[in-house]
Amino acid sequence: MLLEEFSLYSKNLWVGVGCQKETSQELIEAAIIHVFREHQLSQNAIAGIATIDTKADEAGLVELCRKQNWLLKTFPAEVLRTVYVPNPSQLIYKHIATPSVAEAAALCAAECKSLLVSKQIFRSVIQDQKGTVTVAIAQVEERKV
Numbered sequence: 001m002l003l004e005e006f007s008l009y010s011k012n013l014w015v016g017v018g019c020q021k022e023t024s025q026e027l028i029e030a031a032i033i034h035v036f037r038e039h040q041l042s043q044n045a046i047a048g049i050a051t052i053d054t055k056a057d058e059a060g061l062v063e064l065c066r067k068q069n070w071l072l073k074t075f076p077a078e079v080l081r082t083v084y085v086p087n088p089s090q091l092i093y094k095h096i097a098t099p100s101v102a103e104a105a106a107l108c109a110a111e112c113k114s115l116l117v118s119k120q121i122f123r124s125v126i127q128d129q130k131g132t133v134t135v136a137i138a139q140v141e142e143r144k145v
Contacts, residue, residue: 011047013116014073016106016136017061018051018092023131024124025063031122031133039117041137046070050109052077052101060131073109080104087119102136110138 015032036043048071055061056074065072081098085107088099098104102119117137124131 011045012110012140013041013045014047014050014106014109014138014140016050016102016104016109016119016134016138017055018101018105018119018134019055019058019060020130020132021058023058023060023133024129025060025067027122027124027129027131028060028064028133031120031135034122035117035120035135035137038120039137041116047140048073048109050075050105052080052096052098052105054096073105075105075108079108083107084113086115102134106136106138110140112138112141114138 017028019028033043049061049065050073051061053074053076056072061072077096077098080100083100083104085100085103087103090099092101093099103115106115107113115136116139119134119136122133122135
């Protein structure tokens with residue numbers, strides 16, 4: 001089996017997610033589906049979702065992970081702010097003491113230094129449904145034996 005074939009079937013992608021409080025599972029899922037389609041990636045390769053620890057009980061994230069049987073990894077702001085990311089946000093830093101959630105969490109979960117997909121931001125277009133989701137993807141690097 002070729003290495004490329006192996007990576008298509010192994011669960012080696014971590015989806016970093018940042019979201020507003022009470023963002024629906026449907027919006028988070030739609031954002032992930034969009035990014036995977038746009039970048040021609042298989043959702044079958046998703047190992048799990050990574051985010052900041054304050055989102056560990058965020059209903060939309062928890063429901064989606066349960067539905068898809070994905071792991072949910074969380075990291076404290078103190079860890080996320082030490083990760084170099086290509087697209088830091090001072091606005092996010094002012095609110096939660098780290099300049100990145102989606103990109104930094106994806107990198108931490110995958111234990112790698114570069115992103116497969118930089119952050120993509122999605123906002124709900126449905127009236128009376130609040131929510132903004134940021135998605136980034138990192139790939140676990142193949143370990144040489």
